[in-house]
Amino acid sequence: MSRNEYKNLKILYVEDEEFIRKNAVSYLNRLFDNVLEASNAFEAMQIIDNEKPHVVITDIKMPKLNGLDMVRKIRENDKKTQFIVLSAYTDTKFLLDAIDLGLIKYLTKPIRHETIFPLLLNCAKSIFTNPCNIKILCENCTFDKELELLKVDEKFVKLTRNEQLFLKLLCEKSPAAVSYDQLQNYIWKDEYMSENAIRLLVRDLRKKLPQNIIKNISKIGYKID
Secondary structure, eight states, X not given: OOHHHHTTOEEEEEOSSHHHHHHHHHHHHTTOSEEEEESSHHHHHHHHHXXXXXXXXXXXXXXXXXXXXXXXXXXXTOSSSEEEEXXXXXXXXXXXXXHHTTOSEEEESSOOHHHHHHHHHHHHHHHHSOGGGEEEEETTEEEETTTTEEXXXXXXXXXXXXXXXXXXXXXXXXXXXXXXXXXXXXXXXXXXXXXXXXXXXXXXXXXXXXXXXSEEETTTEEEOO
């Protein structure tokens, strides 16, 4: 894996002690281009929801909500984000939780470069080297169905949650058309999908894509080739 590839890894570091967090973020910024930070679990969950980091490194012991309980809440709807959990001590219960929650690693502090860097490289390899997940929409545009990431002209484009779901469904069904009923069930679920809602969703998404990627199939739905 080239340096440019692994530097694209988006990392969130969660730690309530400011001195430790700032030092860790400074270290990570020397290796990666997109490093985020949070001082508590609630702030971290909001960042995860908005920014979709690939990897979250979190301390266990934090006020209000500990790191493992935060992961447990996120895992209710998110099975993709990779988590590395840090602790000042080893505890059998935490180790068992690490297995149940699908953590990449449970590490005891202090964390050294020779431990964390190879681990993050492995995370990057698993994320960026799975071509089966990549749908090529055109010469300069791809969509990662697993990570729900749109890239246009080598830059990631921010999508709303409904835009991610819409594009993912079209990619998975391509080259077949996706019907309005399928869109209703996949995106809106129990809510009513109005004609205006789907029209606005498609309009806004088309602005973020090269021309003619999304095709309207009269009285049926939408498709991409």
